[in-house]
Amino acid sequence: MARGVYIHIPFCHQICNYCDFNKVYFKNQPVDEYIEAVGKEIEMAVSQTPEQFQQIETIFLGGGTPTALSAKQIERLLKLIGASLPTKQLIEFSSEANPDELSEDKLEALLAGGVNRLSMGVQSFDQTLLKKLGRTHANEHVFETIKQAKKAGFENISIDLMYGLPGQTMDQWQDTLERALDLDLPHYSAYSLIVEPKTIFYIQYAKGKLHLPTEDLEAEMYDLLMRRMEDNHKQQYEISNFAIEGRQSTHNKIYWDNDEYAGFGAGAHGYLKGKRYSNIGPIKKYIESINNNELPILHRHEVTNEEKCEEQMFLGLRKNDGVSFEEFETKLGVSMKETFGNEIAKLVREGLLIEDEKGVKLSRKGRFVGNEVFQQFLLGE
Template identity: 70%
Template sequence: MARGVYIHIPFCHQICNYCDFNKVFFKNQPVDEYIEALGKEMKMAVERKPEAFTNVETVFLGGGTPTALSAKQITRLLELIRTYIPMKNVVEFSSEANPDELSEEKLKALLDGGVNRLSMGVQSFDQDLLKKIGRTHSNAHVYETIALAKKVGFTNISIDLMYGLPHQTMEQWKETLKQAFALELPHYSAYSLIVEPKTIFYIQYAKGRLALPTEDLEADMYDVLMKEMEAHDLAQYEISNFAKPGFASIHNKIYWDNDEYAGFGAGAHGYVDRVRYSNHGPIKKYIEAVESGHLPIIHEHEVTPLEQLEEQMFLGLRKVDGVEAPAFEQKFHETIWEKYRTVIEELTCKGLLESDENGIRLTRSGRFVGNEVFQQFLLEE
């Protein structure tokens, strides 16, 4: 049963140098046709498996950039979502956004269509760094757009920040955090740069032309991040996410709890009835599949019990609360300690993990080497 719904909007007015998500330039794309295809896909999916959508709690518009759409297109998209997705239990309806694409008209279209949370890609308040990573907005865009969003009626606003960027210094990172806190928002996300294949940065890295900070500097940046968030009364609830009370992302928690969600759109992924699936990525193939009366799924994989266990651990350990013992036992009919006692004891001795009757979680030190900890929970068949 899907707790969340993810809807992918693959259009961008500018492609960022680090982005490996399914996306295309907006110009000359069949945007209106794509939006109608989304409606048809949602209709087919819900009609074929209505029981999977009876308790949807969140909807998330991602991309690409949903705010690359016009106000009229946003209104039509949200109309289709409300028509085909059961909304009675939805408590969080998020949309990603770019600071230089949000007009008052678009913000009103989002709010009137049911969106109650904005997640804005700011990344840095250093203009030179923004250019190096392929962003087109200015700091003025950020200030003006957030003020406008608040004026229109949005109270749940988050911004994304990035560290470990090419040529980024600690001074630049501290200044970005200072300006971010000045906005007095209830939620912040901060991610270290990962150089992904099929990105501009990957090509530069392969040619030795990407000057990245050292691992030590990146770790120091993360340390400063956690300290500054705590100093500003923003609780860390996941490795990269911080919030005021009541503003943690419910949709993202669905992923970290390893619960099920439906994915719609070109290149979207979903996880329903223990089956992980992905859609056609090319927009033309996606639309053709939907127009022919078929769900645009190109790949399906039934998650094995072993894979489900592993996913529960490496996703759950991203949360500051960690993997909860009661939920684990209810799902797998054995305790975490029965399954992983040896590895838990080893990691606890190293100061990377802590445990009690409520479950297991990373220590503060463990958050710096999360991926290394997660790998210890991979099991053999």
């Protein structure tokens, strides 16, 4: 049964140099037709398996950029969502947003349609770095948009930051952190840059033209991030996420809990009835599938018990609370210690994991090398 719903809006007015998500330039795209197709996909899925959607807790509008849509398009999208999904019972209804796209009428449309949380892509407060990233907003857009969002009635606002950027210095990162913390928001996400294939940064990296900070400098940036968030009473609850009490991202916790969720839209991914699936990516082919009254699922994969055990560990260990022995056995029918006893003992000896009577979690040292820790729980390796 789905705890959450992800809806993909693949349109952008500007393509960022680091982004590998399914996206296209907004101009000359069948945007209105796409919105209708998403509404129809949701309607078809809910009508086929209504029991899967009775207890959803969250909806997340991602992209691309949902706020690339006009206010009228946002209004129409949210109306279609509300026609098929029980939006009034939601704990959290989030939308990603760009600071230079959130006009007053869009904010009103989002709020009227049930959205109660904004996740804004700020990334940096250094204009030189923003230009390198392919971002189009200025710092003034961030400050003004947050002010307008609060005035409109949004209390739950998060911003994304990035470190380990090309040419980024510690001074630049510290300045971005301080400006972000001065906003005193309830939630912050901060991610180190990963150079993904099929991105502009990847092409530059392959040509030797992308000059990244050293691993040591990136580790220092992460250390500063954790210290400054703690100093400002923003509790770290996941490797890259910090919040005041009660403002942790419920939707993202669904992923880290390895629970089921539905994905709608071109290129969206979902996890239902023990199967992971992905939708058709090209927008016209996606719309064509919907118009033929067919769910646009491209791939399905039934997750094996071994894979479920692996995922429970490497997703759950992202959380500061880690993975519970009891929850692992209740959910998967096997003991964590019997399945991963040797791996756990090794990582505890190395100071990367902490084990107590409840379960296991990353140590502070382990957070710096999380991916290396997670790899230890791949049974097929």
